[in-house]
Amino acid sequence: MNQDGLPSWRRIVLWGGPHAGKSTLAAAACVTQFVEVDGGTWQALPGGTDPEPGIYAELGKLLQEDRLLPDPDLDGETRVRLNLRGTVPVPGPRRTWWQRRLRGPVPPVATRDLIARIELLDRPGDDYRHFVDVRPEDDQRLSALADADGLVYVFDPVAEIRRERSNRSYQTRFLRLLRRWAQEENMLRARNYLPHRIAVCVTKYDETEVYNQGCVGGFGTQGPDDTRTPRVSDVDAVDYLRWICRQHGADDVFAAIRNSFDPERVRYFVTSATGFYVRPGESFDANDHANVEADGKSIRGLVRPVNVLEPLIWLAMPYAETVER
Ligand SMILES: Nc1nc2c(ncn2[C@@H]2O[C@H](COP(=O)(O)OP(=O)(O)O)[C@@H](O)[C@H]2O)c(=O)[nH]1
């Protein structure tokens, strides 16, 4: 808890190869949206002005109003602070057998308000290349990554489809870096698992080839809202990643995640920062769903992030605190 009575900032590091979709994911987290998680409703609100005044507003506006994706060649580090606020149901007292038998009115569900505060750290994928050959002046920056309260691993299926192999090379580098840090700090867990909690996000789900391949594999159902845009449920997400990796001879990329992190501390999500295109007033059309223009820089319709806040909420949940009403 900070002096201001609010929880302290928790650092969440985005990890993935160049062009994997990290910065777009960070920007999509800043788009106004409400999401449902386990019966609770959540939203992300700007996280104050420190250290980069207005960056939240800029990123959200870029996607939502200007309909532009962040410049993929942007250098340097971006930190985005978000207040995650949720209203979640509180389990009521169990009804006794005679209350159940009387079948009286079901009591209203009590709720409570939660807040967690996160700082998303986004670095260009190429940075991890030189972190592996650590130089003393990098040490502090290195531990800022390794010490993270949560990791988001951005797996790019488009890179596999195009046979770029960047998922593998950047994964190997980063895992080597984390392992060396954990060994030196004596942080390895049982079975040599790394200590981190990690949300594995298979991204660009809206991309035509990615979506079509998912359909071939039998993945995807209609989402909960009235646009009926596709989703892969959290339960199926791990099988989806395993399947994608298998299609492209990248089984080792999947295995490396499985072998490096405690299964209790990993969750899988199928995400899209931009979401699918839906014609105004209509629902999802499988024959016309591309939301990113052919130039790869601009968005065609409304941005409708899929599973962008959900992984962040899952990572932040252990640090969430109740807010007095
Ligand atoms: N279709 C689609 N393309 C995306 C999405 N996110 C990123 N991209 C594409 O991937 C490129 C690189 O994304 P970026 O976030 O800059 O990658 P980073 O290098 O990991 O930060 C973008 O310019 C887009 O063309 C997405 O959700 N859907």
Ligand SMILES: [Mg+2]
């Ligand atoms: Mg980037």
